[in-house]
Amino acid sequence: DIVRRPDGLWRVITNKGDVIAEHVVNAGGLWAREVGRMVGLELPVLAMEHMYLITEDMPEVADWNKKTGTEIIHAVDFDGELYLRQERGGMLMGTYEKANKVWSEFTTPWNFGHELLEPDIDRIAPSLEVGFRHFPAFQKTGIKQIINGPFTFAPDGNPLVGPVRGLPGFWVACGVMAGFSQGGGVGLALSNWMIEGDPGADIWAMDVARYGDWATMAYTNAKVRENYSRRFSIRFPNEELPAGRPLKTTPLYDTLAARGAQWGVSYGLEVPLWYAPEGVTDEFSWRRSTDFDHVGKEVAAVRNGAGLSEISNFAKYKVTGEGAAGWLDRIFACKLPRRGRMTLAPMLKDDGKLIGDFTLANIDDAEWFIAGSGIAEQYHMRWFEAHLPKDDGSVRIEALGQKLTGLAIAGPKAREVLAKVTRADVSNAAFPFMAVARMDIGMAPCLVGRVSYTGDLGYEIWVAPEYQRAAYQALTAAGGEFGIGLFGSRALNALRLEKNYGSWAREYRPIYGPVEAGLDRFVAYGKDADFIGKEAALAERREGGKLRLRAFIVEAADADVIGDEAIWHDGVVRGWVTSGGYAHNAKTSVAMGYVPKEIADRPDGFEIEILGKRHTARIQAAPLFDANFERMRG
Template sequence: MSEFPTHARVVVIGGGIMGASTAYHLAKLGWKDTIVIERHKLTSGTTFHAAGLVGQLRSNANITQLLGESVKLYKTLEQETGLATGWKMNGGLRLACNEERWTEVRRQATTARSFGLEMHLLSPKEALDLWPLMDISDLVGAAFLPTDGQANPSDITASLAKGARMNGARIFEDTDVTGFRVENGRVTAVQTSRGTVLCEIVVNCAGQWARELGAKVGVNVPLVSVEHQYMITEQIAGVTSSLPTLRDPDRLTYYKEEVGGLVMGGYEPNPIAWAADGFPDRFNFQLLGSNFDHFEQLTELALGRVPALATAGVKELINGPESFTPDGNFILGLAPELDNYYLGCGFNAFGIAAGGGAGKVLAEWIVGGEPPYDLSPVDILRFGRNHQDVNWVRSRTLEAYAKHYTIAWPSEEYKSGRPLRRSPLYDRLKAQGAVFGEKLGWERPNWFADPGEVAADHYTFGRPNWFGAVAREHKATRETVSVFDQTSFAKFMLAGRDAAAALSVISAANVHKPPGSLIYSLMLNTHGGIESDFTAARISQDEYYLVCGTGAATRDFDWLRRHIPRGMDARLVDVTSMYSTLSLMGPQARLVLEKLTRDDVSNVAFPFGTWRTLHITGAPVRALRVTYVGELGWELHIPVEFAATVYDALMQAGQALGIRNAGYRAIETLRLEKGYRAFGSDIGPDHTPYEAGLGWLLKMKSGLPFIGREALEKLRDAPLRKKLVCFTVDDPSVVLLGRETLYRNGERVGWVGSAGFGHTIGKPIAYGYVRQPEGDVTDTFVLSGQYELDVATVRVPATAHLNPLYDPQRIRILG
């Protein structure tokens, strides 16, 4: 072994597939001064016992792309390094045994086509031809992805490690990390059993030990260990090396070929947590005791699919713990607690499928200082305060594990760890029929059941049971007045002598407005992509009140904090828990307010785009004249101790006007009609303001510098390669959920981001980017095309719109 270094540019901790892949890609990018520290031997943690299935399709285009990068790498890695990887692109089958699952599979096929991934729908007989050992008596259909495959985890890792060394990286086994040196928010050294190594960047790829390793430097890593078992059989007649991998989600099981036999595992509904009280010392190349009693439930399900298992010899029942996360997605990115501490962990038993691509994008993230494309579904910044309690994380993670193979219903909510974060109005709203959803631990009313209705979600791919309730709330907001509890908004104060100057650098809009102004703005990355949107209320010359989306709380705070220019006097404070937010929306909203305050709320005194302090029943209320539903309204930001009093007063004052409680699902249908953008589905880091139709927000004429300006100056007069467009479908029975494939004149040009039903216009609505990589997506180009949406493999005619479907003057603008 080479001499242990005293300095390295990057220290990667963990010698599993993720650590090896990250080092390999860093070295390939020229960062040769990279070292990997492994406490025992490569793959000795969890990689060595991974099942090795490599699937690609996910519900997000970029994560599907990332998994596709794994396949590209595994196809060529053996030739590059000379070490076998066990890679076989033998395809993957996914079965459906009932009509609801078949609907899910057909929608997955649509998603695959949207993302450019080949996926074929098969009859039971066609599936049997590919996998002759199975019983198809209960089969409705199947999907086949020809580019899926399988690999040998240990061989893949060894090959990646050799490739890393070939390009200059060094790997040190049998080396314990004992501590860290942290100075001014950065790790400056990693302390090990072989000495201290100074470093510029640390990458935590420690697998199921990543949480404990992060805790040493105050970094929260929300993952826990769960027992995961699979069985390896002796040779079975008819099992060939070309047999595709098989996933049978209705029977909770998966299969792959191995040395003429089968590997069979699955995801049981009653998973067993492991190492809840800490890890055993020196748990290297070790497995847990085989739990045949617990595995029996999967065996019984598997025998119904593969009868040959009944007489097959069993070589071994592998019980290997794996790291799992609360949402089933893995963890990448820069930790919010430190300035140079990256993570690549929490792979939920698909580390082999993700490892090649995840190592690539993480290396590009480290080298480039930002992710190569939008990776928010796996970014560590998606987590929040609720994820700091490991007991809560374990409860939610076990639920996510149990749902791994259940049907992924539209709008399905988790049940574990609830309720946690509650508005002061939670009990009042629940008593009035509120059906709550959860986001970042917050309980949020999704819809309200009327007396006699069941206040619960019933999931389906068709029209859901809450459709009528949302229609009522939608109608009340359009015609009278509604109250929405939006207490979960993330809320920050930015204060200091240089607050305006700092926010101006971060914001793409002009924030140099007088106190009393509201500014809707975007935060952009250096490529001109949209990192977030927010509303800023200018409180005084040196103070702003910022309102951001619930799910973006950690992400937005982190972005703002990191991008305040060094040396400026601007302090950012999270004040989310100090204020409740009630949104009073609808044409009668002013009448309600006028009954409760002596302050002038007329349009002249209180115009759109401003804020004022109103006094309502003794409470000082920060009222923002803004709307996300397309009607007259105010966001009322209320100190929490006054929230219940103000709510009661609003409901009493609006009673004669027909005031209604309304929830987040109505907000969605209302904003779709108005054309307001939603971050994460309509806008994001991969979309510029020009592509999203938000160029009017930009302060390009001001001459003021801001992040992303240089990129936008180059893009301003360049042809648009994609453009966000609204679509409607005339058939009201069509259910649009997002990710439907978009066709123009019979050619695939994109997919749907957000979708729903417009209860005012009576039609399904979708938003998606029309793409023309080699052309110019002008308004003329958009409107001259004939469009179809692929909905669960059925093409439905659609009409394109460039203007809102509904305007604030209550005029419908349908062509």
């Protein structure tokens, strides 16, 4: 068993005596769930049976080794959904079969000794038939052995690594499917994290905090089986995978589905991506697809009149307590807003790099509201709680999750729509840009902030789930005369690109400083509070950092960037794309990405690679829409 002592140390109870430790790492492999349950943790991991065959020695292998002096390289056959590599004098061929099988679904027996399982050649026969056809040499040799054994996966196939929120000193290193190739990186990240307080890199893709309590055993089963069966399947950028869905939904799910919502998922929550007319669905493609024109119409509704979007996927937090203001002044690098106001709030690590970007609202000096990236709720709560004052109760923070849902309206007619459904004065004089106040929307009590990720005149409306439908109905009824239209997250992406707005986990990550990311204008370097990362942030401002985030106009024809494409300058790769897409209102393709500061303001010489072809690109310093911020602030 594992027990946490009153002094914060861990007591690990074994059959050979107790061990007292400051840090405990759950590297339990097949028994990761059992070890997690010792401390009340249910980890989203599941073991799958996996088979591969090993051939007798093959003359073709011997000839290759003799001629080249090297072994045959590891290869993947995507058509056959199998892999192969040299194994001594023969070959190994394995597959991630569609007809997969879970091993020991609920618990792993403690007396299991890594024995091999009974092979089931019929289950992998369809893949092997393709493999033998693609690699004829396998047809002429014997099979020495068929191996079947279990190994573990997380729902997305990546490891689960890092400190566990709420259990100081308890770490996980589980779901490490490829131990030889991943183990070194996992060990390095954990050792850096324990000693330095930081993993030394952005390891979000394997951070245990990417999952919350919603990742139940049944959900994990569905997603692991799906991921296993698609191990060698190509996923298109507009492809949404169906297993384990829908899981979390808001009260508007059925209403929006009836309006044609096409759904994605964020932190387990169903999110409208775009709205399709009857009979139209996504066609999976690397290029612009069936959603393109319809997303363009959603964008036009916002820019020309008013648009309505559901934004419940944002993370929401409430902070209270007599020490709240002082704590927020240290946790965030910004100047705290006065009562009834909001601000953009970068959050830094000790090394001055970003660990979050938020909107911070001062409701009434006694209560503060924070909105941020929905996928990072557990990640950021872990950071918040680790930096709370110790055991004095002076600061209380709560992740609101779906206790608070959201709607947003945006566009030149947004104020007129809002004015029709509230008795509050929402004129520009009474409710200016970045104001926040409680007001009724129709019959629904709401918290309203005058801010919009669209870069347009807009409002974010936060409402308890039992009132969300009423608020939605009031807004849609009032917006009818203004042509209000629904818009999803793909339209929101197109809108924010026209304003050069970045987003968490893409433009803003723990490897960039605020100067590099263009967020230094929101850092209050001179405030009295010794905010986390202040010394390092001041050093970055003096020295200028190494990179700069830039927006590019790309001469693209029928495909746009999705992220991680190369940015070329004068024929050499100098940077990388973080995100992008088509800006429908500006009618141009946009990419955002990082380049060295030495070339960040050069007018030409840039190219951005899309699907293997370079396209001329130029830096777009000023926003494509409302460059003077007159409409957003007016």
